[in-house]
Structures are given as C-alpha cells and as structure tokens.
Amino acid sequence: MNHQASPAFQPILNPPRARLPWYSGGWQALLVLILMLTVSEFILHQQRQQFDNEQRQELLVSLGQLRTLIDTELNSNLYLASGLVSYLRAQNGQYDHDTLEPWIKGLLEQGKYIRNIGIAPDNRISYVYPLKGNEQAIGLFYPNLASQWPSVARAIRQRRPILAGPVNLRQGGQGLIFRAPVFLADGSYWGIVSTVLNADAVQESLRQTATQLHISYALRNLDEDEHPQLSNSTELLDSEAVSNDIVAAGTRWRLLVAPRSGTAILDQRLGYGLAIAVSLLTAMLLLNLCRAYRRQTLILQALAESQQRFAGAFETAPQGMALLSPQGLLMECNTTLCQLLGQSASSLGGQSLLELTHPLDQPVSKQMLHALRKGQQQNYQQEKRYRRADGDWIDVWESAALVNSASGADYLILQIQDLTEFKRMERIKSDFIATISHELRTPLTAVVGALDLVRAGVVGDNPAQLTAMLDIAHDNSQRLTLLIDDLLDMDKLRRGQMRFELRPQRLQPLLENAITLNQSLLKEFPVQFQLLNHTDVEVEVDSQRLLQVISNYLSNAAKFSPAQGVIEIESETYPHRVRVKVRDFGPGVPASFHAHIFQQFSQADSSSRRQQGGTGLGLAICKELIRHMGGEVGFDSIEGLGACFWFELPILARNEPKTPQQHQGAAA
Structure with a gap:
C-alpha cells in the first residue's frame, strides 16, 4: 500500500525569522547609542524566540521518536501475552502445566522484555514461568499485597488489561506488570494473568535513545497513585518539557521530554564602540540564519525518519490497524486489515467506519465516535461485527484512541483483532459438552436400571459384601446422573431451549410440597426442616422448576449444617x-468466594479433598431458573455464622388474569 503520510503526520514548521535591522546615522552620538542598544535588544529577543521555537520543534520530534519506541517495544511483548488469556478463556479456565509450559517458554523467547508470566486463578498465584528465581511468588494472594492489589482490582473492575508499574519486584529489580483479567464465556471472572516485563531493560532502551537525542525524559503512570515513572533524570522540570499522553494496555501514561542541559541563555553584552557593535550585529545575524537553516534541515530529516519508522510498524502489525478522521472516515489501512475485510487499501480509503459496521452495532459505534470527537473520552474498546467484501459478517474486537497531532490535525488510530477463531472454539466447546452429556445419559440409564434390579433381589439374594458394593455403585451412578442433568439444564438455558409452564399458584403449598419431597435428605443428614410462617400470596411460576430451586437450596443447607x-x-x-x-x-460462605457463588462450576472448596460433593452448577442453574420466572436470587452470609440463600418473585396481583402460559426461555 502507499505509505504517503497523511496531513495528520505533517507538522507545520514555520519558525520565526530574524529580520536585518536598518540603521542610519543621526545627529547626536547619544541618539545613535540609544538606537543601537534598542536594535541590539530587539535582535537578541528575536534570537531567543527563534531558539526556543527550534528547541521545541526538536523536542517534539524526540517525543515522537520515544513514543514510537515505546509503542513498538511494549506492544509487541503485550500482544504475545494476550494470547494466553484467549487460551484460558477457550479452555474455560482449565490448564495443564505440561501443556502450557512449552507455549509460555516460546512467548518468553519471542518477547525480549518478558521476564516471567504468572497465572492467578481467584487472584492467587498458582503458576509462574520460569519458576527458578520466582519461587517466592507462588501462593501470593493479590488482595493481601497492598502495593499490587489496586492495579489488579482496577483491571478486574474495568474488565480489560492494564499495564501497571513500575514496581519493585520481590525477586529483585523493577518490572512493568501487564494485568490481564480472564473472564469466561458466561462473563464470570476467573482470575488474572500477570506478565512481568523487565522495566530495567525497557529503561535501558529508552535511556540509550534519549542519550542519542541529548534529552531527558520521564514516563509517568497517570492511573496509579503518586505516578510511578521511568526516567533518566531526577531534575526534569515540567515547565521546560513537552509532553504527550499515551494509552498503552488500558493505562494512561504521560511522556515528557526536555533538553538535557537546560535552556541556553543568551548573554547580552554592550559593544565597546559603534563600529564593533554593528560588525558583531551583522555577524550574529548571518551566523544565526545559517544555524536556523541547519536546524530546520535536521528537524525535517528526523521527522521523516520518525514517519518512516511509524509507517513500518503500522504496516507490519499482526492485527488490523487504520487511521481515521475524527468523523470516522478511513484514511489509511494496513495489509492485515485489508486481508481481514477482503478489500484493497484504495477501496477502503474514504469509506465510513459505520458503513463496515453491522446495523445492530452502529448505535454504539456512533455514540463512541461522538464521545471521542467531543473530548468526553480519549479511547474506547468494544466487540462488534464488520462486513467483508463477500457480504459475510465477522466478529472483531475494536479499540480506538484519539491522537492529538502537533500540527493540530487530530485523528483516530484504530486496532482490530479478529475473533473468528475464538468464537469457533467457544461453539466447539459448548457443542462438545452438550454432545457428551446426551451420549452419556442413555448408557447411564441402563446401568442405573440394572443396579436397581440387582439391589432389589430380582436375580437372587445378594450377600452382605455385594450389597455394600452395589450401594456404592448406585450412589455414584446417581451423582453422575445429577451431573449430566445439570449439564443438560445449563446447556438448555444457555441455548434458550428450556420450556417453562408458568401458572398462577399459591406459594405456601409449593413450599410445603418441597419440604415433603426432600424428606429423604433427613435420612442422609441428621438435620431438621422448619417452616417458620405462612405465606398467603400468589406467584406465576413453573412449579417443577421452582421445586428444583428450593430442593437445591435445601440440599446445600443440609450438606453444610x-x-x-x-x-x-x-x-x-x-x-x-x-x-x-x-x-x-453451618460454617457460612468464605468472604473471598462471595463474588463467585452463583457462577458456573463454582465451589468454595474446589480441591479433590473437599468434604461435600457437587458439580458447582446447581446455584448457577437456580439463578437462571428464577430469572426466567421474573425473579432474582441472592444470599447473606458471615463466615462461621451460617448462610441464608434466598430468591424473590413478583407477587401476582389478584385482578390479573390467571391463564396458564407456556414460553421458551431466552438464551442465558
């Protein structure tokens, strides 16, 4: 594609030019002296202005070079680490160390700044590569780390990766930490993936470039208290520096550069005589005209090199990238984006971003672009659909940021990540679970039926030892049946295929019936059920689904009482x-588990040694069943003092028609 720079990359260079003063003799020496002093002062002032303008232009060029270095060096490492998050989501949070280690080893070999990668399900570090030298990190619980928890909490709260630091690492040195929260397909929070970049190596790369440019710099983290920074000078003054705000990995940074030696001070000196003053004035003017021309040439050359480096990084980026006008018109597109959309750069040029956007996604895109144009936000991220040249729609993750150009011509930089493979893996995972569940049910039903016949003595009396073994097999087959039922129920709810028979019914008989049907729990657990009061209200529910919810609540309460x-x-x-x-x-729900209690496959004790069985799907199913009946669920618990799980339903007004309804639940 043609990399001719758009106007957004062409800074306006218009340094003021000193003008040769005109002087003629006067009647009196005093008048001549005053005039020469005035002219000298004027020329010195103009010279100082020119020097300041030139110096600012040099700093702007240096600022652009450092920013390009930061974008290129950091993003290349962070994009490598982002793949691990996609992998964990595709695996629904499950991973095997032996499978994962070769991949992560490859990431560390490709990312020259990556120091280590840690995985922390439920915010506790359980895996670090390489382990050598990082043994102290295993088992660390982020909420207990006052210096790191705020950035972890911010990444979880914002549901997107951030770049924190620099921080002092326990294993020595400084690090920049790429915090990437992992949210599973159902939107539940799973844990955090931390990629530690070698801040000392990044600092050395920036320092070498700054040394070549003869500048001081500071890179400040604006999203953390007290603004930690990377810098090659402790005496950098904001008043002498030029700055630009950068958004890298969801974190706002401010890059400041200033001349290392400070602003040169031009000394004014009085001439010893009129002839010497005129000669020096002429020589200074000619000299500074030459210097200005040379500086302007160097600035233009450095700017051209900076634009060339940016164009190279733009074109070779592994994800789609584009430059947009503030109105949302495509100005430049890289090869990856052209291949993704199946169009050439020339055909995409001038198109509106909204023309490529799915009609259902256009309102959100319009709102985001409007907010950027009005300065209400500097960037945004969203999942949306793009139209390809063949008419198909593809799922992408789009992020955009507003860039303020030195020339005053603002533009948007757009990054597009293809989600097609990720979506396909999600569908494969879901279909796999549903298929396995259906295929297991038929043979399991036969096994359970045969066990019931043998236990009933149909094929003859059973010895005591065989009876005990049959009881164990029967109990475990029942647990497996419940697991398959839960998986099928969850799949039906997610697909919107579970049917509900909603009828107006009195609540009190439903509660009494639920207690009666769960009397078998009293044989397994030495507890008592106590119905405290009488409820004289009507609700519109599916009685079987409501019984399923109450039974799950009673079963959990019996297990932990x-x-x-x-x-x-x-x-x-x-x-x-x-x-x-x-x-x-009973013991109640641990405080650390409150946020996950109604999520799929969530259990307060998920180890293989837990005392109580279960799939971790029961409460998630309860939540969806109640939601489809127009209600909501919740719980109250203080650890050590028991737990109270509840659900709420709308009361059916007596004047509402009481006709039975059937409907198919929406997709969960």
Missing part, C-alpha cells in the same frame, strides 16, 4: 414481591 442442626424456611412479603429464604447455621 452441623449434626442435629435446624434448617429454617421462611418467606417475607414486600410491595409487589415475596422473598423465600433458606437459612442454615
């Missing part, structure tokens, strides 16, 4: 809604 404990079932009415609560007096 102490021996001879009491499980209380209580209902409270509010304006237009009723809340049903199931309270136990």
Whole structure:
C-alpha cells in the first residue's frame, strides 16, 4: 500500500525569522547609542524566540521518536501475552502445566522484555514461568499485597488489561506488570494473568535513545497513585518539557521530554564602540540564519525518519490497524486489515467506519465516535461485527484512541483483532459438552436400571459384601446422573431451549410440597426442616422448576449444617414481591468466594479433598431458573455464622388474569 503520510503526520514548521535591522546615522552620538542598544535588544529577543521555537520543534520530534519506541517495544511483548488469556478463556479456565509450559517458554523467547508470566486463578498465584528465581511468588494472594492489589482490582473492575508499574519486584529489580483479567464465556471472572516485563531493560532502551537525542525524559503512570515513572533524570522540570499522553494496555501514561542541559541563555553584552557593535550585529545575524537553516534541515530529516519508522510498524502489525478522521472516515489501512475485510487499501480509503459496521452495532459505534470527537473520552474498546467484501459478517474486537497531532490535525488510530477463531472454539466447546452429556445419559440409564434390579433381589439374594458394593455403585451412578442433568439444564438455558409452564399458584403449598419431597435428605443428614410462617400470596411460576430451586437450596443447607442442626424456611412479603429464604447455621460462605457463588462450576472448596460433593452448577442453574420466572436470587452470609440463600418473585396481583402460559426461555 502507499505509505504517503497523511496531513495528520505533517507538522507545520514555520519558525520565526530574524529580520536585518536598518540603521542610519543621526545627529547626536547619544541618539545613535540609544538606537543601537534598542536594535541590539530587539535582535537578541528575536534570537531567543527563534531558539526556543527550534528547541521545541526538536523536542517534539524526540517525543515522537520515544513514543514510537515505546509503542513498538511494549506492544509487541503485550500482544504475545494476550494470547494466553484467549487460551484460558477457550479452555474455560482449565490448564495443564505440561501443556502450557512449552507455549509460555516460546512467548518468553519471542518477547525480549518478558521476564516471567504468572497465572492467578481467584487472584492467587498458582503458576509462574520460569519458576527458578520466582519461587517466592507462588501462593501470593493479590488482595493481601497492598502495593499490587489496586492495579489488579482496577483491571478486574474495568474488565480489560492494564499495564501497571513500575514496581519493585520481590525477586529483585523493577518490572512493568501487564494485568490481564480472564473472564469466561458466561462473563464470570476467573482470575488474572500477570506478565512481568523487565522495566530495567525497557529503561535501558529508552535511556540509550534519549542519550542519542541529548534529552531527558520521564514516563509517568497517570492511573496509579503518586505516578510511578521511568526516567533518566531526577531534575526534569515540567515547565521546560513537552509532553504527550499515551494509552498503552488500558493505562494512561504521560511522556515528557526536555533538553538535557537546560535552556541556553543568551548573554547580552554592550559593544565597546559603534563600529564593533554593528560588525558583531551583522555577524550574529548571518551566523544565526545559517544555524536556523541547519536546524530546520535536521528537524525535517528526523521527522521523516520518525514517519518512516511509524509507517513500518503500522504496516507490519499482526492485527488490523487504520487511521481515521475524527468523523470516522478511513484514511489509511494496513495489509492485515485489508486481508481481514477482503478489500484493497484504495477501496477502503474514504469509506465510513459505520458503513463496515453491522446495523445492530452502529448505535454504539456512533455514540463512541461522538464521545471521542467531543473530548468526553480519549479511547474506547468494544466487540462488534464488520462486513467483508463477500457480504459475510465477522466478529472483531475494536479499540480506538484519539491522537492529538502537533500540527493540530487530530485523528483516530484504530486496532482490530479478529475473533473468528475464538468464537469457533467457544461453539466447539459448548457443542462438545452438550454432545457428551446426551451420549452419556442413555448408557447411564441402563446401568442405573440394572443396579436397581440387582439391589432389589430380582436375580437372587445378594450377600452382605455385594450389597455394600452395589450401594456404592448406585450412589455414584446417581451423582453422575445429577451431573449430566445439570449439564443438560445449563446447556438448555444457555441455548434458550428450556420450556417453562408458568401458572398462577399459591406459594405456601409449593413450599410445603418441597419440604415433603426432600424428606429423604433427613435420612442422609441428621438435620431438621422448619417452616417458620405462612405465606398467603400468589406467584406465576413453573412449579417443577421452582421445586428444583428450593430442593437445591435445601440440599446445600443440609450438606453444610452441623449434626442435629435446624434448617429454617421462611418467606417475607414486600410491595409487589415475596422473598423465600433458606437459612442454615453451618460454617457460612468464605468472604473471598462471595463474588463467585452463583457462577458456573463454582465451589468454595474446589480441591479433590473437599468434604461435600457437587458439580458447582446447581446455584448457577437456580439463578437462571428464577430469572426466567421474573425473579432474582441472592444470599447473606458471615463466615462461621451460617448462610441464608434466598430468591424473590413478583407477587401476582389478584385482578390479573390467571391463564396458564407456556414460553421458551431466552438464551442465558
């Protein structure tokens, strides 16, 4: 493609030019002296202005070179690390050290600044590569690290990667830490992936470039308290520096550059005589005209080299990139984006970004572009769909940032990541779970039926030892049946294929029926059910689905209640809604697990040695079932004092029609 620089990259160079003063003799020596002093002062002032303007232009060029270095060096490392997040999402948070280690080793070999990569499910570091030299990091719990938790919490809260630091590392040296939160397909937070970049190596690269440019610099992190920074000078004054704000990996940075030796001071000296003053004035003017011409030539040469480096990085970027006008018109596109959209750079040029955007995604894109033009935000990120030349739609992750050019012509820089493969892997994973669940149900039903016949003595009396083994097999087959049922229910809810028979019903008989049907739990667990009050309200629900929710609450409460404990079932009415609560007096829910309690496959004790069984899907299914019946779920718990799980449903007004309804649930 043609890399002719757009006007956004052409700074306006218009340094003021000193003009030769005109002087003629006067009647009196005093008048001549005053005139020469005035002319000398004027010329010195003009010279100082010219010097300042030239110096600022040099600093702007140096600023652009340092920024290009930062963008190129950091982003190339961070894009490598981002692949690990996509891998963990595709694996639904599951990973094997032996499988993962060769890949991460390859990342470290490609990223020259990557020092180590750590994986922290539930914010606790469980894996670090390389392990040698980083043993102290294993087991660290981020919420306990006052110096690192704020940046981790910010990445989780904003649901996007950030670049934190520089920070002092326990294993020595300084590091820039790329925090990438992992959110699974259902939107639940899984953990954090931390990529530690060698801040000392980055600092050395910046220092070498700054030495060649004869400047001092400081790179400040604006999103962290007290603004930690990388700098080659402790005496850099903001008043002498030029700056530019950068957004790298979701973090705002400010890059400042200033002349290393400070601003030159031009001394004014009085001439010893009129002839010497005129001669020096003429010589200084000619000399400075030459210097100005030479400086202007060097500035233009450095600017051209900077533009060439940027164009090279732009063209060879592994993701699609484009330059847009503030109105959203494509100005420049790299080869990757052209291949992604199946169009040439010339055909894309001048098109509106909205023309390529799916109609359903256009309102959000319009809002984002409007916010950038109005200065309400400096960047945005969103998932959307682009139209290819063949008419197909592809899923992409789009990020855009507003860049303020030195010439005053603002523009947008756009980055587009293809999500086609990621979406395909998500579909394969979902279809795999559904297929496995369906294929297991038929043979498992036969196994359970055969076990029931043998246990019932149909084929003859069973010895005591065989009876015990049959009981174990029967219990485990029942657990496997429940697991498959949960997987199928979750898949139906996600696909929107679960049907609901919504009918107006009185709540009290439903609660009483649920307690009756769960009496078998009292044989397995030494607890008691206690229904505290009578609820005289009507709700519109599917009785079987509501029974499934209550049964899950009662089963969980029985598992975690102490021996001879009491499980209380209580209902409270509010304006237009009723809340049903199931309270136990067991160990309660750990505070660290509160945010994950209703997520899929979530268990407070997920180790292989946990005392209570379960799939970790029950509460997630309860949440979706209640949501499809127009309600919501929640819980209250203090660790060590028990837990109270509840759900709320709308109360059916007595004047509403009470006709049965059928509907198919929306996709979860």
